[in-house]
Amino acid sequence: MLNIGSVVLGVSDVPRAVAFWSRALGYEPRDRLRDGFVLLRPADGGSGLPVALMRSGTEAQERPRVHLDLYAGDAAEQAAEVERLVALGARRVAWDLYPPDPDFVVLADPDGNRFCVIDTSR
Numbered sequence: 001m002l003n004i005g006s007v008v009l010g011v012s013d014v015p016r017a018v019a020f021w022s023r024a025l026g027y028e029p030r031d032r033l034r035d036g037f038v039l040l041r042p043a044d045g046g047s048g049l050p051v052a053l054m055r056s057g058t059e060a061q062e063r064p065r066v067h068l069d070l071y072a073g074d075a076a077e078q079a080a081e082v083e084r085l086v087a088l089g090a091r092r093v094a095w096d097l098y099p100p101d102p103d104f105v106v107l108a109d110p111d112g113n114r115f116c117v118i119d120t121s122r
Contacts, residue, residue, distance in 0.1 A: 010056030060112030
């Protein structure tokens, strides 16, 4: 039986992406950067899903078919995490597909990869 081993994000600047995602998630590189690829894992040895960063020559999709959802426990935690991520280098994305009273906020990492911060209390 197969299982998901990691999620891979294409990025133009791998060291910059390592710095952002390591601080955003509390992850660390498993090994040194090799051939434009590095695998990040939870720094505390926890069971979080690994995130791989791979050098890519293509631009991030404006409306990606696959993206990361990062979970926050409630609206206050969501707001604090959005501000923390923006301070780390993420940017808010003008998202015209927000439903009324959304439980998610769309951000982009420094490479433009979209991801969401979800208020899971709703």
